[in-house]
Amino acid sequence: MSWLILVGAGVLEAVWATAMGKSEGFTKLSPSVVFAVAIIASMAGLAYAMRDLPIGTAYAVWVGIGAVLTVVYAMATGEEAVSALKAMFLVMIVAGVAGLKLVH
Structure with missing residues (x-):
């Protein structure tokens, strides 16, 4: 289950990164709201996954997906x-x- 949560958190990382870019320095409301919601959910998913997965592996997978x-x-x-x-x-x-997942 932790791996699935981690993948979802990685997808949300891409969402918040893209929304941050589209927010034009947080001057546009909609992308700024998407950014805030996505980053909170992404960090929560990463934190949850790190309860069962090694921190280095979880972080690298999260960043890589994002x-x-x-x-x-x-x-x-x-x-x-x-x-x-x-x-x-x-x-x-x-x-x-994928290699990090295989050796875990």
């Missing part, structure tokens, strides 16, 4: 350029996160 999804979303919406090198490095992050 980082990859944030970049993929930005590339899918055209906010960030797509390149083969970026895709390769994102795959490397995913492989590292």
